[in-house]
Amino acid sequence: MARHHHRLVQDGLYESARLAGRKEALVTEGARLSFVELLDRAQRLARALRDRGLEPGDRVAIFMDNGVDAVVSIYATWIAGGVVMVVNPQTKARKLAYLLADSGARFLLSQSKLHRVVLPALEELQPSPRPFLVVSDGDPRRGDTTFETLLPGTGGDPGDPGTVATDLAALIYTSGSTGEPKGVMVTHQNVTFTLGSLLEYLRLGSDERILNLLPLAFDYGLYQLLMAVRLGATLVLEPGFEYPAVIEQRIREEAVTVFPGVPTVFTSLLARAREDKPGFPSVRAVTNTAAALAPDLVPGLQRLFPNALIFRMYGLTECKRVCYLEPEELAARPESVGKAIPGTQVFLRDPQGRSLGPGETGILHVRGPHVMVGYWNQPEKTAEMLRSGRHPGDRVLCTHDLFRMDGEGYLYFVGRSDDIIKSRGEKVSPVEVENVLHGIPGVRDAAVVGVPDPALGEAIRAYVSLAPGSRIGEREIRRACQARLEGFMVPQEIVLLPELPRTDTGKIRKLDLLGARRPDPSPPPHTPAGSEAP
Structure with a gap:
């Protein structure tokens, strides 16, 4: 089937299957899938979902551990014309029920080991419509609908569902200051542009072997998969970071070249490092986002990954990534999170909307094709984040985070103006x-x-x-x-x-x-009922 170049997110898989064919696309759970095998499984599941009633734009909740089935489910949803909603497998039943109800998910793809969460969540949904549950590894004798019972016997492209670049690709739920998660709506155009920008500044190629130990529900983790597939590179996918020794072994065994992490991961690895223990010379790029990378960690990372470029970055789910610091600037600008990613613009305003100059602290605003289209079913919260820009029809993301910018355009994080941790x-x-x-x-x-x-x-x-x-x-x-x-x-x-x-x-x-101190270890005193606190 003829396709425009990277018009839709799944086009990366089609192209890599055509160009890279039998090359390893995914290494996980002891399995090794080529691009052709990954595409075949995704197409078969996509056709099965369409046969079961999935319509273009339907939301598909994917509630699984990192693994083959989760990756296949993500691409199958896009190929079928659906909207991907990856849910963290740590999510509890009450929150899962909320996410399913809020999104109006038509399908829930999960695993039998998560029945202890899924089944109570589905019970909570009553009398609301329940999504159609498919369990990747369930037992048909128990009444489960499984991947194997659902998939047709032959492969082949299920056909074009009519998706265009401005259609929703994903709902990514993120915590909000009100306590209820908000569904960030991102289109295929948002994602494909962001992928191109990330790959440009990270200087990655098709020979990469990217290690991902972050949940695919976390957009930082999801984009490791999307980058690998678009490049025709290999993703080494781990379930998590519970055992640092296992991760160290995986880096060496799989000759990993790209290592995305967060400070908790880096500090754990550094705590295990010794002068007489070799580092990881195969790694060429180390990336950090989510929490700030403390300058004190950088020398240790440079010893641990002696051949790696180290990227400090900042982003938020509403636009995926805002800025990055070139590795060559780490020593000169140890506190900076860098400049806007390629193809985008950032600027600072005060609370009254006035533009601010170098050295002034203000609210960071972002414009570009990576900015979300809004929050799912929450127009008021959308209006708080998306503002009118200087140009006709322009929409700008107001991050509500406080930054200052120097005369060369480098950003420095000051603090958050909302209540989020x-x-x-x-x-x-x-x-x-x-x-x-x-x-x-x-x-x-x-x-x-x-x-x-x-x-x-x-x-x-x-x-x-x-x-x-x-x-x-x-x-x-x-x-x-x-x-x-x-x-x-x-x-x-x-x-x-x-x-x-x-x-x-x-x-x-x-x-x-924040200035309070613990009382003595004895049981805390209580104000007698009916009296007033001092």
């Missing part, structure tokens, strides 16, 4: 964590803040006061959080206080909390 490369809504804390029996009040952390970017600290007579402790509170929240959202620190400071209007004063 960025920990382990993930956005965490304090409200979402606070809602869980308030639901724990014995908790009277709770407030969550982010505190600087060299490895995490920000650590999550929860301040909690207990109801009169309550004897629960930090351990019980942490366990309750672990049962309700993804791992990256569980507070690293829980501080029990007799009272949380409040304003005259009753709002918790979070700035005052």
Whole structure:
């Protein structure tokens, strides 16, 4: 089937299957798939989804661990004309139900090991429409619809669903300050432009072997897959970073050339490094985003990856990537996150919308073909982020993050003007964590803040006061959080206080909390019922 060059995201797979053929596209879970094999599996699943009623624009939730089935599901959805919605496999049932309901997902592709989350989530959806559930590795005798029972016996292109470049390619959910995740809408045009810009400044070629240990639900992880496929390169896909020794072994065994990470990953590797232990000379590029890369980590990374260019970057889901610092500038500008990525523009404004000059601190604005089209079903929140530009019909992304820019156009992060915590490369809504804390029996009040952390970017600290007579402790509170929240959202620190400071209007004063100290280890005192707090 004739296709325009990279008009749609899946065009990268078609082209690489044509040009690279039997070359390894994916190495994961002990499996090795060529581009031809990956395309064949994706086409067969796409045809099966179409036969089961998938219409162009339907949302397909992909709730799986990193692996072959997740990659096949992503490309199958695009080939069938659907909208990809990858969900972090750490997600709990209540949040999964929210995502399915909010997106109106028509299909849910998952794994049998996640039934413990999927089945309660589907029950919560009633009486709302439930998506059609397909389990990649389920048991037909149990009534599961599986990939093997769904897929037709022969391959072949399922046909053109009529997708155009301005159609939605993905919904990427990100935490919001209200506590409810927001679905960032990105089109095929958004994604294909961004891919081209990333590949240009990262200086990557078709001979790369890219290691990805980040969740495919995290756009940083997803784009490692998309870059590898578009280049005709090889993706070495890992389920995560639970065992650093396994990752070190994988880098050596697979001769990895590109290593994307976040500060928690880098600090773990550096903690294991020794002078008498060889580094990783095969790696030619190391990238960091999500949380800021501390300048103190750079010398260690340069020793660990002696032949690598090290890229410091900044971005947000609403436009994927904002800026990057050329590796040659690391020493000269250790605090900078660089300049706008190719083909885009950035500038600073004050809260009144006035343009700011070099050295002034203001709100970062971004314009370019990578900017999202909005939040799914949330026009008011969309209006808060997308503003009118200087040119007719121009839309500009207001990041609400504070930066300053020097005279040469280099950006320096100052702080966030919203309430979001960025920990382990993930956005965490304090409200979402606070809602869980308030639901724990014995908790009277709770407030969550982010505190600087060299490895995490920000650590999550929860301040909690207990109801009169309550004897629960930090351990019980942490366990309750672990049962309700993804791992990256569980507070690293829980501080029990007799009272949380409040304003005259009753709002918790979070700035005052940051200076609060733990009381002595004895049970916290309680204000008797009916009396007023001091």
